[in-house]
Amino acid sequence: MNLRAIKPPHETRTRILDAAEELFMQHGFEATSMRQLTAQAGANLAAVNYHFGSKDALIEAVFRRRLDAMNAARIAELDRMEKDAGARALSPRQIIGAFVGVSLRMIEDSKSGGRNFIRLLGRTYSDPQKPIRALIGQLYAPAMERFKAAFERALPQMPRDELIWRMHFMFGTLAYTLAATDTVQLIAGCKPEDRYDARLLEARLTAFLHAGLLAPLHDSADVKKAA
Amino acid sequence: MNLRAIKPPHETRTRILDAAEELFMQHGFEATSMRQLTAQAGANLAAVNYHFGSKDALIEAVFRRRLDAMNAARIAELDRMEKDAGARALSPRQIIGAFVGVSLRMIEDSKSGGRNFIRLLGRTYSDPQKPIRALIGQLYAPAMERFKAAFERALPQMPRDELIWRMHFMFGTLAYTLAATDTVQLIAGCKPEDRYDARLLEARLTAFLHAGLLAPLHDSADVKKAA
DNA sequence: GTCTATATGTGGATAGAC
DNA sequence: GTCTATCCACATATAGAC
Numbered sequence: 001m002n003l004r005a006i007k008p009p010h011e012t013r014t015r016i017l018d019a020a021e022e023l024f025m026q027h028g029f030e031a032t033s034m035r036q037l038t039a040q041a042g043a044n045l046a047a048v049n050y051h052f053g054s055k056d057a058l059i060e061a062v063f064r065r066r067l068d069a070m071n072a073a074r075i076a077e078l079d080r081m082e083k084d085a086g087a088r089a090l091s092p093r094q095i096i097g098a099f100v101g102v103s104l105r106m107i108e109d110s111k112s113g114g115r116n117f118i119r120l121l122g123r124t125y126s127d128p129q130k131p132i133r134a135l136i137g138q139l140y141a142p143a144m145e146r147f148k149a150a151f152e153r154a155l156p157q158m159p160r161d162e163l164i165w166r167m168h169f170m171f172g173t174l175a176y177t178l179a180a181t182d183t184v185q186l187i188a189g190c191k192p193e194d195r196y197d198a199r200l201l202e203a204r205l206t207a208f209l210h211a212g213l214l215a216p217l218h219d220s221a222d223v224k225k226a227a
Numbered sequence: 228m229n230l231r232a233i234k235p236p237h238e239t240r241t242r243i244l245d246a247a248e249e250l251f252m253q254h255g256f257e258a259t260s261m262r263q264l265t266a267q268a269g270a271n272l273a274a275v276n277y278h279f280g281s282k283d284a285l286i287e288a289v290f291r292r293r294l295d296a297m298n299a300a301r302i303a304e305l306d307r308m309e310k311d312a313g314a315r316a317l318s319p320r321q322i323i324g325a326f327v328g329v330s331l332r333m334i335e336d337s338k339s340g341g342r343n344f345i346r347l348l349g350r351t352y353s354d355p356q357k358p359i360r361a362l363i364g365q366l367y368a369p370a371m372e373r374f375k376a377a378f379e380r381a382l383p384q385m386p387r388d389e390l391i392w393r394m395h396f397m398f399g400t401l402a403y404t405l406a407a408t409d410t411v412q413l414i415a416g417c418k419p420e421d422r423y424d425a426r427l428l429e430a431r432l433t434a435f436l437h438a439g440l441l442a443p444l445h446d447s448a449d450v451k452k453a454a
Numbered sequence: 455g456t457c458t459a460t461a462t463g464t465g466g467a468t469a470g471a472c
Numbered sequence: 473g474t475c476t477a478t479c480c481a482c483a484t485a486t487a488g489a490c
Contacts, residue, residue: 260464260465260466261465261466261467262464262465262466272466272467273467273468275466275467276466276467276468281466281467282465282466282467
């Protein structure tokens, strides 16, 4: 009924967020100009400042839109599994499943832009810009604490600092995999039809992470003595 | 004896490369301006274009300066180990050692800027800009092929595509660890004195990667059937 | 809410003296 | 090789009409 029916079927605000998600993922934050962005969104240049206030605020909005829901989903899955398990502790594999499953399922969701966001997120974990990393860290902190607690219950015999490092490694593997899977040359050697098969990737990734998490402890006493 | 004694003790060209390494690592490529960069190097703004031709060429020079030597060192270590082993195949652990050892030893070398470079490298693996990734991929390709061949000899029973993915995961873990170790909030929980202990980090990382590489094969037939 | 026009700053790059 | 001064493109952001 209104004039907006001519434009793509979203609010301007949403179209800008979608365009930003895609362009930030493709070119990075700095290399994406408001002109490109608003052109792709079918919006006016001034619309970004009207709706978000500034480019930095837009970046923040892009992450807030999806990250809260994502982390809530992860935590809800942990909660559900713990309820099912009753008094028994969750297995490490279950926890890993909750950790990677949400991300990987979003990758299959190419229609709604979830894939763009997931890959953007993977890239941003290692973004050099301090305010951006601080934002991500802040949005992630609650889920991180929740997963740390779950792993501590599942692996009571593992030293705390070792667990933290192994979580760090797992997180890195996931982030890098999400960010670089379709671009790194190494992967050119694998079958193309497997590249976007999230189910297969999840099986591969889970096997790798699970083994790494449960790796025999190195003799850190030896290492420290030698140092 | 000459006037340069007043300036830092290097050629202008070298000082520019050092400053670029540090600033690119701290702020990224786009966010680092030639003005900042030349100021830090104690050089004139025009010097970058005189010595390198353009900012992009400078970026390329920063990587070329160290990456060729790094990969040559990795390959040399593989060669040496294979010679020592004679007819026996190398163990996966030895190959991993050659892979991560070179990077991690450079992290301890804070004096000569090696640490800056290593962290810059970790960040750049997931840089969104195509030409930069292409450059890295090109500089890395020979070493990658060499390591792939070594792993194939060490693990003849592992399917090729599974090996490629596991190398990808290992590479990602290393890259992310190098890039984000001192900044990610998660790590704030660990003992500060351990954070830069390369020997300890190497032990932790090697244990994780080794276990991941040798993880039991997931039943990919099941996964494919279900898909 | 959306548009045009513009203010204001900064970027990379270069010309030409020294 | 190094410097100053400058060109020019493009960035973000805003003012003010519609």
